[in-house]
Each structure stands twice: as structure tokens, then as C-alpha cells.
Amino acid sequence: MTELYAWGAIGLIILASTAGDVLLAYSMKRVGDVGELWRERGTLTVLGRVLATPTFALGITAMAIAFYSLLFGLSWGNLSLVVPASTSLTFVANAVAARIFLHERVSRRRWIAALLVGAGVILMAL
Amino acid sequence: MTIQKYLVLAGITVFATAGDALLARGMKELGGVSLQHLSGLLLAILNPSVAGGILLLIAFFACYVSALSWADLTYVLPATSSGYVFVALTAHFAFHEVISPTRWLGITLITAGVGFVAAGPSLTPVPHIESRSAVSNEVKS
Numbered sequence: 001m002t003e004l005y006a007w008g009a010i011g012l013i014i015l016a017s018t019a020g021d022v023l024l025a026y027s028m029k030r031v032g033d034v035g036e037l038w039r040e041r042g043t044l045t046v047l048g049r050v051l052a053t054p055t056f057a058l059g060i061t062a063m064a065i066a067f068y069s070l071l072f073g074l075s076w077g078n079l080s081l082v083v084p085a086s087t088s089l090t091f092v093a094n095a096v097a098a099r100i101f102l103h104e105r106v107s108r109r110r111w112i113a114a115l116l117v118g119a120g121v122i123l124m125a126l
Numbered sequence: 127m128t129i130q131k132y133l134v135l136a137g138i139t140v141f142a143t144a145g146d147a148l149l150a151r152g153m154k155e156l157g158g159v160s161l162q163h164l165s166g167l168l169l170a171i172l173n174p175s176v177a178g179g180i181l182l183l184i185a186f187f188a189c190y191v192s193a194l195s196w197a198d199l200t201y202v203l204p205a206t207s208s209g210y211v212f213v214a215l216t217a218h219f220a221f222h223e224v225i226s227p228t229r230w231l232g233i234t235l236i237t238a239g240v241g242f243v244a245a246g247p248s249l250t251p252v253p254h255i256e257s258r259s260a261v262s263n264e265v266k267s
Contacts, residue, residue: 022199034196080213117236123231
């Protein structure tokens with residue numbers, strides 16, 4: 001039963017953090033290279049621009065849901081199962097989501113990496 | 127890719143791994159959190175290990191969004207996931223969690239995937255979203 005809870009938490013982490021990652025990546029691409037922005041305009045401009053991006057707050061909300069799911073998961077399952085299983089399946093989900101929503105060029109190199117990670121996750125769950 | 131950018135990527139890995147490990151230690155100290163006692167989850171922040179873990183995860187987050195401003199999501203995630211190996215080693219040596227040979231093989235495959243992606247370009251060359259700061263988003267790999 002505890003294991004079922006742990007996997008439920010893992011599922012929730014994947015959904016929430018994929019949504020969060022895509023929203024954050026979208027927001028930060030709109031803000032632009034923060035390193036250059038920081039050198040040219042300073043910290044306040046960087047913070048202002050980031051916080052003024054509405055999708056950033058949405059991304060944070062999704063991340064918060066993922067974070068509390070992680071706390072639940074860690075109290076029920078082993079660190080070496082919950083963390084790698086959820087984060088690397090998130091990685092596969094992110095490759096798909098980044099291609100669809102962010103129009104990133106997911107090359108063959110990146111797809112092979114996604115499959116390797118997916119296979120690795122299945123092995124870890126056995 | 128400059129040295130500073132590689133340092134930001136390294137920061138993502140180190141802070142995330144150390145943060146997760148501290149969180150895990152804190153939550154193990156507190157025991158199982160049940161759905162009937164949700165307040166236990168909010169009070170978990172008072173545990174020093176949980177608090178320390180959260181601070182480290184804030185540092186991770188700063189590095190992470192910074193990296194997302196100049197690299198693809200599908201580059202940042204795999205390029206920084208050597209943390210899986212660190213998590214497994216931490217779990218094994220610090221918390222004495224047993225890791226079976228099958229799991230070790232899984233960790234190896236994941237690591238191979240990471241290496242595969244990290245060698246590629248960090249940013250999709252087509253400027254699909256207009257950047258407000260008009261930074262030249264060329265492939266710098």
C-alpha cells in the first residue's frame with residue numbers, strides 16, 4: 001500500500017513538474033539571457049522582468065505542487081526510487097512537451113538520450 | 127558556452143542533489159506523513175534538515191531559471207542529471223539504502239543518456255520566441 005502511495009506521488013510529481021518546467025522555460029526565454037541583462041541593467045531589472053512575466057508565477061505554482069508531492073513521496077518511499085524515477089520520467093515527458101509547446105529542436109541525439117533514460121528508469125523500478 | 131555558464135550548470139546538479147538528500151533525511155526523521163494530518167507537512171519546515179534542504183533548493187532554482195534563459199529545456203535537464211548518480215551514491219553511503227545490481231544498471235543507462243545530450247548544441251538556433259532584451263541567441267556550443 002505504501003508503495004502504491006509512493007508511485008501515486010511520483011505520477012503527480014511528473015505531471016506538475018513537466019508543466020512547471022515548460023512554463024518556466026517559456027518565461028525565461030521571453031526575459032532573455034539573465035547573465036547579460038544583469039551585467040547591463042543590474043539585479044533589480046532582472047528580478048523585475050522575471051516577476052513581471054505572468055507565466056513565471058504559474059510555473060512556480062506547478063513547481064510547488066511537485067515539491068509537496070516530493071515531500072509525500074520521500075516519506076513513503078526510498079530516496080533512491082522516488083527521486084530518480086520521478087525526475088527522469090519527467091525528463092522524457094519534458095522532451096515531448098518542449099517539442100510541442102516550446103518548439104525546441106529535439107534532435108536524434110536528444111531522443112536517444114530520452115530512451116536511454118526511460119530504459120534506465122524501468123530497470124530502477126524492477 | 128562560457129565557463130560561467132558551465133558553473134551555473136554544475137550549481138544546478140550540486141545544489142539539487144544536496145538539497146534532496148537533506149530533505150530526505152529530514153522527512154525520515156519526521157516519519158510518514160498521512161493524509162489525515164496535513165498540518166504535519168507544513169510543520170516539516172521547522173525541522174533543521176528540511177529547512178536546510180529548502181535553502182539549497184532555492185539556490186538550485188536560481189541557477190536553474192538562469193540556465194533556462196540561455197539554453198533549451200531539453201539541454202538543461204539532461205546536461206545536469208548526473209545528479210542521479212550522486213543521489214544513488216548518497217542514498218547508499220549516507221542512508222545505507224540497498225541498491226540492487228538492476229538499479230545500478232538503470233543508473234548507468236541514465237548516465238549514458240546524459241553524456242549523449244550534453245555533447246550536442248545547447249540552444250535551438252531558430253529564434254522562435256522574440257527575446258525582449260534582443261540578445262543574439264546563436265548556438266554557442
